[in-house]
Each structure stands twice: as structure tokens, then as C-alpha cells.
Amino acid sequence: DIQMTQSPASLSASLGETVTIECRASEDIYNGLAWYQQKPGKSPQLLIYNANSLHTGVPSRFSGSGSGTQYSLKINSLQSEDVASYFCQQYYDYPWTFGGGTKLELK
Amino acid sequence: QVKLQQSGAELVKPGASVKLSCKTSGYTFSTSYMSWFKQIPGQSIEWIGMIYAGDGGTGYNQKFKGKATLTVDTSSSTAYMDLSSLTTEDSAVYFCARPRGLWYFDFWGPGTMVTVSS
Numbered sequence: 001d002i003q004m005t006q007s008p009a010s011l012s013a014s015l016g017e018t019v020t021i022e023c024r025a026s027e028d029i030y031n032g033l034a035w036y037q038q039k040p041g042k043s044p045q046l047l048i049y050n051a052n053s054l055h056t057g058v059p060s061r062f063s064g065s066g067s068g069t070q071y072s073l074k075i076n077s078l079q080s081e082d083v084a085s086y087f088c089q090q091y092y093d094y095p096w097t098f099g100g101g102t103k104l105e106l107k
Numbered sequence: 108q109v110k111l112q113q114s115g116a117e118l119v120k121p122g123a124s125v126k127l128s129c130k131t132s133g134y135t136f137s138t139s140y141m142s143w144f145k146q147i148p149g150q151s152i153e154w155i156g157m158i159y160a161g162d163g164g165t166g167y168n169q170k171f172k173g174k175a176t177l178t179v180d181t182s183s184s185t186a187y188m189d190l191s192s193l194t195t196e197d198s199a200v201y202f203c204a205r206p207r208g209l210w211y212f213d214f215w216g217p218g219t220m221v222t223v224s225s
Contacts, residue, residue: 034211043202043215044152055213087152091210095168096142096154 002026002090006099012107017078021102023088025069032092035064035073038101039084047086048073080106109133111203111216118222123193127219129186129203136160136184140209143177143188144202146218155201157209158186193223 003026013019023033031051036044046055048064051071061076075082083106088099114128129141142157156167158177165177174197176189186203201219204212 032210036212043204043218044212045215046211046213049207049211089152089211094166095170096210098152098154100151 001095002029002093002097004088004090004097004099006088006102008102009100010103010105012105013078014107015078015080019075019078019104021073021086021088021104023066023071023073023099025071025090025092028068029090029092031067032090033064033066033071034089034091035062036087036089037082037084038087044087075104078106109205109214111205111214113201113203113216113219116220116222118224119193120225121194121223123223124189124191125193125221127188127190127201127203127221129188129216131184131186131205134205136179137181140206141177141179141186142204142206142212143175143186144204145171145199146202147199152202155188157206160186190221193221195223197221198223 005024007022033051035048037047038044047058047062051066052064063074066072086102110132112130117125119125137160140157140159143155145153154168155171155175158165160179178187202215204215207213
């Protein structure tokens with residue numbers, strides 16, 4: 001199975017700040033990567049697919065980048081509604097696997 | 108609009124089985140895939156497997172073979188997941204989700220909490 005290592009596990013940032021979350025795959029996943037946001041007690045919501053494509057309706061302050069084994073999610077100008085956990089998911093090879101998650105809080 | 112409605116929380120005894128449902132609307136279920144996921148609260152997400160509603164064909168994460176069985180009822184646009192021989196390690200929230208193609212998931216159900224306890 002492809003292992004997805006996500007960092008940091010938790011992150012505290014101020015409103016308006018830019019934050020970056022990293023995801024490293026155990027092998028090349030050829031941009032087969034999605035990012036999800038999950039708020040407490042809710043289901044995950046798709047943010048980014050194909051490593052850098054913004055899902056419909058997602059604010060443009062979210063962006064994804066990367067290639068090979070290294071990927072990142074950037075949130076520009078952090079808003080209060082961005083407080084959530086974030087997960088990466090690879091879909092290059094079965095079984096689909098997820099990163100351990102990053103819990104984003106306000107400072 | 109696309110909706111996925113999941114069955115209610117379950118409290119089951121160790122060794123028992125449980126069948127979860129995911130009723131869909133707003134899209135053509137019979138030509139779509141559905142995946143299921145497990146999430147222990149506060150932890151990451153695991154992909155259990157997927158089913159193609161067109162022919163009932165399935166694919167499972169090896170970790171969940173023998174534990175989960177996926178089926179569909181196209182007449183009611185509903186997907187089901189049977190979990191068998193439950194242990195406390197199966198206590199989790201289980202989500203159904205519709206993929207874009209096969210790969211990433213743009214619509215999720217609200218989840219069903221399964222608690223295994225004597």
C-alpha cells in the first residue's frame with residue numbers, strides 16, 4: 001500500500017495568515033492526489049483534486065501544488081471558517097489511502 | 108441535487124453483524140460507483156471498498172476482506188455495507204461517498220456511528 005505522511009499533525013495560525021500543509025507519498029503518485037476538509041462531526045468535503053485542480057465552489061484562497069511524492073495544500077488569508085481537519089488522499093493505486101490529517105486551529 | 112442519506116447510529120454486541128445503508132438521490136445510481144470508508148473519531152480515514160451499481164462488481168481493501176460486504180439495490184438507489192463478526196476495533200463512523208470517476212469523492216453521506224459494546 002502507498003503510505004501518505006502528512007505534516008504537521010496540528011497547526012495554529014492567525015486570521016489572515018497563509019498556512020501550508022504537506023503530504024508525502026511513499027512512492028510517485030503522478031498527481032493522483034486529493035485534499036479534503038473535515039469539520040467536527042461532519043463528513044469530508046473535497047477541496048482539490050489532481051493535486052492542483054480546485055473543486056467547484058471551493059474558495060480561491062485554497063490551492064494545491066506538487067508532483068512526484070511531495071504535495072502541499074496552501075490556504076491564503078486564513079478565515080475563521082477554515083478551522084477544520086485536512087486530509088490528503090492518493091488515488092494512483094489501490095487501495096486508496098489517506099494521510100494522517102492536520103488539525104488547523106486559530107491562534 | 109446529489110444526496111446521500113445514511114442509516115442511523117448502531118449499538119451492537121461483539122460477534123454480531125450490522126447492515127448499514129446509503130440511500131441516494133439526484134443522480135443516476137445504476138451507472139455509478141459507491142465507496143465506503145471507516146473513520147475512528149479523531150483519527151484518519153480508511154477506504155474499505157467500492158461497488159459498481161451497474162453489475163454489483165466490487166473491489167475491497169485487503170484489510171477489510173471478510174469484514175465488509177458491499178451490495179446495492181438499484182430499485183431503491185441504495186447501497187449497503189454488511190459488517191460481520193464485529194469487535195470493539197470496528198467501532199467507528201462509516202461513510203459512503205460517490206466518486207468522480209473512480210478516484211476522488213465529491214459527495215459524502217453524513218456517516219453512521221457504529222458502537223460495538225457488550
